[in-house]
Amino acid sequence: MSLPIDTLVELLKGGLLESLYMTIVSTIIAYIIGIPLGIIVFVTDTGGILKNKPVNFIFGVIINMIRSIPFLILLVAMLPVTRAIVGTTIGSSATIVPLVAAAAPFVARMVESSLKEVSPGVIEAAKAMGASPIQIITRVLLPEAKPSLTVGFTIAISTILGYSAMAGFVGGGGLGAIAINYGYYRYKTDIMLITVALLIIIVQIFQTVGMFIANKIDKRTNN
Amino acid sequence: MIKLENVSKEFETRGKKKIDAVNDVSLEINTGEIFGIIGFSGAGKSTLVRCINLLEQPTKGKVFLNDKELTAASAKELRQERRKIGMIFQQFNLLAQKTCIDNITFPLIISGVSKKEAKERAKELLKLVDLEDKAKAYPEQLSGGQKQRVAIARALATKPEVLLCDEATSALDPITTRSILALLKKINEELKVTIVVITHEMRVVEQICDRVAVMSEGVIKEVGTVKDIFLNPKSETARKLILPERDRIPNGKRAGILRLAFDGQSSSEPIISELTLESGAYVNILGANTEDIGGKAYGQMLIELPADNEAVKKIKAFLDKRQIHYEEGGNADVTAD
């Protein structure tokens, strides 16, 4: 090992916690923005319960625009915004800003695609029962899409973890920063491999837990 | 109860082509009746029934429920009115992530009824549809017939005055179809709910409808009592629906026809043989639409009567003796559409 084992463990522990902190906080904020966005795009689409072409078009364009910017470029482009919000561009908290910016449109599309899986017949039946658009959203769309939303969440959090590692290049913290600082700049390949292994393990845990929960709560397949 | 005035629904398809799914339909459905709308696939039946609760906004025309014009109601008023119109579907459309009882309380909860009250009502309804033991089951765990029963219970939760059924039995096997239709009949009789039944199957109309409208290409071809339509179908569409595989009723005058209704007699075939033997007259079977369910015959058969009056008397006497319900059709001219 290129570092004393104690130092290495301390280093990785700190990196791991930072990575989880960035990922979880970013995912939560991305969902707070992405869920309403996904719902808006879904319900205003042609055939939607609140069909509205202009609104659908505008939100669609915004989402697609941000989604088509490569994350590294978004990271750099967002630096002034990050400084304005967090006060610095270095560290884990600063990374959350570009992470949210990149993840929210992604989450919006995931939410939209989950809602699209809800049977149109069920939405129709709710309408026929006199449900209002808000009631259809909160009592039909979201509960019926819950298993699919959970799967989407699993994918989103894994993707955001990957993004957070990239942020190490521009001064973000976490496992990504360790991999870059030690593995790339100081040629300590073993440390880089360990961080990569850790990232893989975390993604695997997210996947396994997420799919388990999604299956567990889906009443179409279980019980 | 329900009145449609010159209702039309036009769809624009991709190539900017326009389809008149419903074309200038005027119709009145009376309180307490079971009204059928029958036609082949693509006739516009679903579109028409969806115009009743305005799931489909008619391009032209007016829709009334009692004396309230639904086509002039605000979104909020319309939601209120929709609580008076239950609806069931071919694909059941139950909430897959909710238990049966939660499916049934759903329309009550969204209309502001308390959870406790809604549960009570749902339990009554589960009893009505004979599914008390399935309260906690999820739709996926039920058979097609059971799902439709839950859907019926759900549709009745808000005590609607009307129940719209769009091909409600088309995904079900013959035995289950019978039991669902029997349940609808019971609901009509005991709860006094007016029922509108959409179907492409004559057996459905024949089992429960009082009156029926025959629809084709967006137009109502004829409306009448089930008996009238069966015995004297005036439109080409009606004739094809009554005798699907053949179209043998000759145009012009004839001696008269009898419609025999089989309602669970042991089997239809020996009866016709016996009838011929006992009356000594040949009868010409114009068409049959019978099915064998568990060794019993259900459905109807049209036979042409012999010109000989004595023979006709014998035939009727035989049918009376065997307690087979029949209706006599006139010598009316069969006209083309």
Ligand SMILES: Nc1ncnc2c1ncn2[C@@H]1O[C@H](COP(=O)(O)OP(=O)(O)O)[C@@H](O)[C@H]1O
């Ligand atoms: N939403 C729609 N958009 C375009 N065309 C439609 C739509 N719904 C129905 N149609 C067309 O209208 C006609 C009548 O359809 P429908 O009412 O479903 O008939 P039925 O229920 O008698 O089978 C068909 O030609 C169908 O393709």
Ligand SMILES: [Mg+2]
């Ligand atoms: Mg249809």
